[in-house]
Amino acid sequence: MSNKVATREAYGKALLELGRKNPSVVALDADLSGSTKTKVFGKEFPERFFNVGIAEQNLMGIAAGLSLGGKIPFASTFAVFATGRAWEQIRQSICYPGLNVKIVASHAGITVGEDGGSHQSVEDISLMRTIPGMTVIVPADGVETAKAIMAMGEYAGPTYIRVGRAKTELIYDDSYDFRVGKANVLKKGTDATIIACGIMVPEALKAAGELLADGISAGVINMATIKPLDSNAVIDAAKVSGAIVTAEEHSIIGGLGSSVAEIISEFCPVPLVRVGVKDIFGTSGKPDDLMERYGLTAQAIKKAVKEAVAKKPRKV
Amino acid sequence: MALAVDDTKGLVRTACTIRMDIVEMLNKAGSGHTGGSLSAADIVTALYFHKMRHRPSDPKWFERDRFILCKGHAAPVLYAALARSGYFPVDELKTLRQFGSRLQGHPDSKKLPGVEISTGSLGQGLSVACGLALSAKMDEKRWRVYALLGDGELQEGQVWEAAMAAAHYGLDNLTAIIDNNGLQIDGACSEVMCVDSISDKFASFGWDTISIDGHNMEEIIDALDRAEAHKGRPTAIVARTIKGKGCSLFEGKVEYHGTPPSDKELEVALKEIKENF
Ligand SMILES: Cc1ncc(C[n+]2csc(CCOP(=O)(O)OP(=O)(O)O)c2C)c(N)n1
Numbered sequence: 221m222s223n224k225v226a227t228r229e230a231y232g233k234a235l236l237e238l239g240r241k242n243p244s245v246v247a248l249d250a251d252l253s254g255s256t257k258t259k260v261f262g263k264e265f266p267e268r269f270f271n272v273g274i275a276e277q278n279l280m281g282i283a284a285g286l287s288l289g290g291k292i293p294f295a296s297t298f299a300v301f302a303t304g305r306a307w308e309q310i311r312q313s314i315c316y317p318g319l320n321v322k323i324v325a326s327h328a329g330i331t332v333g334e335d336g337g338s339h340q341s342v343e344d345i346s347l348m349r350t351i352p353g354m355t356v357i358v359p360a361d362g363v364e365t366a367k368a369i370m371a372m373g374e375y376a377g378p379t380y381i382r383v384g385r386a387k388t389e390l391i392y393d394d395s396y397d398f399r400v401g402k403a404n405v406l407k408k409g410t411d412a413t414i415i416a417c418g419i420m421v422p423e424a425l426k427a428a429g430e431l432l433a434d435g436i437s438a439g440v441i442n443m444a445t446i447k448p449l450d451s452n453a454v455i456d457a458a459k460v461s462g463a464i465v466t467a468e469e470h471s472i473i474g475g476l477g478s479s480v481a482e483i484i485s486e487f488c489p490v491p492l493v494r495v496g497v498k499d500i501f502g503t504s505g506k507p508d509d510l511m512e513r514y515g516l517t518a519q520a521i522k523k524a525v526k527e528a529v530a531k532k533p534r535k536v
Numbered sequence: 537m538a539l540a541v542d543d544t545k546g547l548v549r550t551a552c553t554i555r556m557d558i559v560e561m562l563n564k565a566g567s568g569h570t571g572g573s574l575s576a577a578d579i580v581t582a583l584y585f586h587k588m589r590h591r592p593s594d595p596k597w598f599e600r601d602r603f604i605l606c607k608g609h610a611a612p613v614l615y616a617a618l619a620r621s622g623y624f625p626v627d628e629l630k631t632l633r634q635f636g637s638r639l640q641g642h643p644d645s646k647k648l649p650g651v652e653i654s655t656g657s658l659g660q661g662l663s664v665a666c667g668l669a670l671s672a673k674m675d676e677k678r679w680r681v682y683a684l685l686g687d688g689e690l691q692e693g694q695v696w697e698a699a700m701a702a703a704h705y706g707l708d709n710l711t712a713i714i715d716n717n718g719l720q721i722d723g724a725c726s727e728v729m730c731v732d733s734i735s736d737k738f739a740s741f742g743w744d745t746i747s748i749d750g751h752n753m754e755e756i757i758d759a760l761d762r763a764e765a766h767k768g769r770p771t772a773i774v775a776r777t778i779k780g781k782g783c784s785l786f787e788g789k790v791e792y793h794g795t796p797p798s799d800k801e802l803e804v805a806l807k808e809i810k811e812n813f
Pocket residue numbers: 571572573575607609656657658659685686687688689690715717719720721779793
């Protein structure tokens with residue numbers, strides 16, 4: 221399937237569909253509705269759409285109030301502003317009182333591209349994951365994004381959903397059954413397991429395919445829900461394959477790699493190699509060139525798998 | 537709706553009871569915010585015992601008016617009003633700030649019925665109030681939203697983001713009340729970071745404004761009624777108050793922002809408050 225769709229596009233369409241089904245759904249944006257795609261919803265439901273201006277803290281507070289009034293607010297802006305500028309508003313006014321606010325942040329990660337490091341959030345998963353009670357979802361493609369958004373109609377509680385700017389490969393079709401908190405095992409492997417999220421999932425699949433030629437059996441898990449993490453899936457993978465590689469378009473500090481490390485080091489220690497942004501800021505460039513530059517490719521994952529396998533204790 | 541003289545007197549007495557509750561619970565807790573709880577006592581009394589439509593026996597009654605204590609550190613005044621209204625036993629006030637208590641150091645809406653939203657981080661409440669007022673407008677509901685802010689709190693930028701939005705959306709079902717006691721933690725607001733011309737500031741953001749003596753029950757009630765009558769714009773009531781109002785030991789003293797009354801001070805305070813009863 222060479223069909224490409226940006227997850228933000230899928231968000232815009234799914235939000236509109238959910239809005240048609242559920243009159244309680246409202247959308248908010250902070251002057252980026254064309255980019256985050258909430259504009260699609262706003263066009264059909266102007267009376268249920270609030271552009272609060274360039275005021276991300278207020279964006280989160282108003283969303284909290286709308287939720288208290290019985291609405292299901294979806295608040296969107298770029299990931300760096302949503303989770304950085306308004307972190308404490310999300311903590312105090314949304315998560316601490318446990319309100320049903322959905323934060324869908326776009327332009328996450330380095331595939332933002334040309335706008336450069338100021339706009340490329342490599343810390344958002346980490347920032348959101350640390351708040352008690354927050355659910356964190358990183359969809360792998362357009363299909364999964366749509367399914368996750370539709371699932372939000374029935375899923376109560378504060379939730380962060382991370383979507384991207386760039387068009388990326390579709391790995392799922394409509395038959396896919398998304399569940400919050402459930403890992404999706406795409407491929408089983410006996411030598412190592414790649415646990416990936418977001419746009420690194422297609423790269424992981426590519427890597428696993430190529431590794432077979434080198435005689436390495438690598439499994440692939442799409443860990444779309446970073447929190448609550450499907451720990452059982454992580455432990456099973458560690459037990460069965462004995463080595464783990466994580467892959468994310470995010471800093472290796474605090475995101476998926478850290479989440480997985482926390483689980484395996486406590487419950488089933490096996491060699492682990494994390495693929496991700498190595499504690500540095502992003503920079504301007506074309507998304508594909510940046511993925512190359514920051515080591516977020518199938519090639520980098522292949523190398524990491526070989527490293528992890530080499531670290532496994534030798535069988536006697 | 538003008539109030540009969542007897543009713544006003546009754547409210548003044550209720551405010552005395554609330555003040556006694558405040559100093560007693562703070563003394564028992566051994567920590568907490570005295571000054572800002574006492575300065576807001578008359579305003580909060582007017583809201584809970586006269587102005588607001590609410591049902592203490594049914595805290596989630598959907599048609600109720602909503603109150604948001606943006607200056608969450610003044611939790612004792614809210615707790616006293618909730619208890620005296622019948623949301624929970626007055627006796628529970630004694631548990632303020634203790635392990636296992638529903639009366640957290642700052643209001644926690646997950647724990648205590650009657651608390652609309654958890655607060656404590658200054659500057660965030662008015663945004664939440666805007667969202668609530670917006671949802672009422674969408675559903676053509678009659679209920680109103682009241683937000684009580686500190687004057688020092690106005691130094692938070694988010695307050696002005698919310699002020700801009702409230703006017704933009706024409707939230708005439710929202711009333712903000714500013715407890716203008718002139719003090720914050722490190723000193724007078726005018727010295728720390730000047731917040732003067734509060735009315736002008738809100739007016740320039742598109743609000744109707746009313747300035748009152750925040751310890752005069754008739755003025756408070758009149759302002760709340762006028763705010764409800766104003767259509768098309770939100771109203772800010774700038775209430776001139778005295779921090780620590782009710783006991784000479786605390787009045788206008790910045791040190792009593794976050795210091796509870798000692799046993800001796802409690803005695804004096806109760807005596808002085810009773811004199812106004
Ligand atoms: C965001 C935030 N910063 C700092 C504090 C600490 N703090 C608690 S009360 C206070 C002073 C508040 O002054 P004011 O708003 O005038 O309240 P009042 O005088 O009515 O007590 C401060 C700085 C806080 N609670 N929240």
